Amino acid sequence: MENVKILSSRFGKIKPDSVEEYVANGGYEGLKKAITQQHLDTIEEIKKANLFxxxxxxxxxxxxxxxxxxxxxxKYIVCNADEGEPGTIKDREIMSRDPLMLIEGMTIGAYLFGSSEGFIYCRGEYGKIQKLLRSAIANAKAAGYLGDNILGTGLNFDIKVVSGAGAYVCGENTALAESIEGKTGRPRRKPPYLKNAGLNLKPTVLNNVETYACIPYIVKEGGEKFLSYGTEFSGGTKLMCLIGDVKNRGVYEVPFGTTVRELIDNCGGGMADGKKLKFVHLGGSSGSCFPESMLDTKICYNDLRKAGISLGSGVVLVVSEDQSVVEYLKAVMEFFEEESCGKCTPCREGNQRMVEILEKLTEGKGTAEDIKRLKHLAQIMRDTSFCGLGQSAPVPALTLIKHFEDEFKAYAKGKCSDANCCCKGGK
Incomplete structure (x- = not known):
């Protein structure tokens, strides 16, 4: 597995909010190049990069x-830094270790679109990071890279840090826009899309922290070079959060094309305590679960899509053989039950009913009919929910039942594999 560092190249090498150290280590070269090019030429490089x-x-x-x-x-330039997906901390790494890379990416966007206002919507729990972001913004303004007449271009652009209030649904882009406006964070109907009527109903460009952080490198080095580190369908590298039953948990930057197995074995050091892998939950709580037989799937948007898997936020949760899939799914669905905004019936009611069924199963009171109901509810939620939260919340249920239906059936018969389970007299 090739060791490539694009996003993490300055991690630990500079004082995060120091413009002087950032520039000394290659920072703001992308912005300086962008202001010498035609706007559409810069956008063409981003297209060549296959940056998703x-x-x-x-x-x-x-x-x-x-x-x-x-x-x-x-147009407004908005950054989604809410990062509420359980297990995901890759945006935190960028903001806490190289925030000016994010700020430069947003500033390049502002130059292209002639924007004067930018917003970083940062997770409420990231209080220290919000303070660091504000310091980095102030230092960039003092050095002429933000504020009035940036680098003599006539561009006046400033960025404001907005704190979220802990709502998972505000990771959805339209709910995020509502929250910035001071409204209850609930998703809007689409269309119109944010690019047409976003923040304050004006055209809005909204991207994730990691997406903006890739822009300076692409503009500086060219889209083809960025693409060369990945695959034909997925350019560059990806910050992956490796958690769960592995020896070395952490955030790792890997080129697209790396397999899930290579990530676990080479970066994570393999399974912890000599345990066997049971399944992987990829992309956060709303992502797909799949067994050991699929570990050689490449981390590539095209390959994952063919396998029926979504990369999501890039978190890889490794689950060992001693974990019950039913108990695990119950914990996941309890999270979605708590975080549903309640706007639409499929998500509001569906999550509650799924938790009730899983409670029956874990208490040894479930039936085979309950498993059918679980699948049916999950399919309805996926197909009819108003926003991405409700549409993706049932994905772990559908994929775990697909790969481990026998274990669900064992619970329905009161014969689960866990000796300590309540259906065998455990607590």
Whole structure:
């Protein structure tokens, strides 16, 4: 597995909010190059890079920016730094160790779109990081890289840090926009899309922290070089959060094309305590679960899609053989039950009913009919929920039942494999 460092190249080498140290280590070269090029030429490099949105939706960034560029009017530049997906801390790494990389990426966007206002919507629990971001923004303004007449271009652009209030649903882009406006964070109907009517109903370019952080390198080095580190379908590298039953948990930058097995074995050092792997939960709580037989799938948007898997936020939760899939799923669905905003019936009621069924199963009171109901509810939620939260919340249920249906059936018969389970007299 190739050791490539694009996003993490300055981690630990500079004082995070120091513009002087950032510039001395290659910072702001992307912005300086962007102001010498035609706007569409810069966007074309981003298209060549095959940079897909790193927040989970995986929409091609170059195409998004090209579409936004064609829309007239004042545009806002907004960064989704809510990072509420359980187990995901890769955006935290960027903001706490190299925040000026994010700020530079947003500033390049502002130059292309002629934007004067930017917002970083940062998770409420990241209080120290919010303070660091504000310090980095102030230092960038003092050095002429933010504020009035940036680098003599005539661009006046400033960034404000907005604190979230702990709502998972505000990771959804339209709910995030509502929250910035001071409203209850609930998703909007689409269309219109944010690029047409986003923040304050004005055209808005909204990307994830990691997506913006890739922009300076792409502009500086060119889209083809960025693409060369990944695969034909997925350019560059990805920050992956490796957690669970592995020896070395942490955030690792790997080139696209690395397999899930290589990530676990080479970066994670393999399974902890000599345990056997049972399944992997990829992409956060709303991501797919799959067994050991699929570990050689490449981390590539195309390969994962063919396998019926989504990369999501990039978290890899490794689960060992001693974990019950039913108990695990119950914990996941309890999270979604808590975090549903309640706007639509499929998500609001569906999560509650799924938790009730899983409680029956774990208490040894479930039936085979309950498993059918569980699958049916999950499919309805996936197909009819209002926003991405409700549509993706049932994914772990559908994939765990697909790969471990026998274990669900064992619970329904009161014969689960866990000797300590309540259906065998355990507590």
């Amino acid at each position: 949105g790193r927040g989970g939706a995986a929409y091609p960034t170059g195409i998004k920016w090209e579409q936004a560029y064609a829309i007239p009017g004042t």
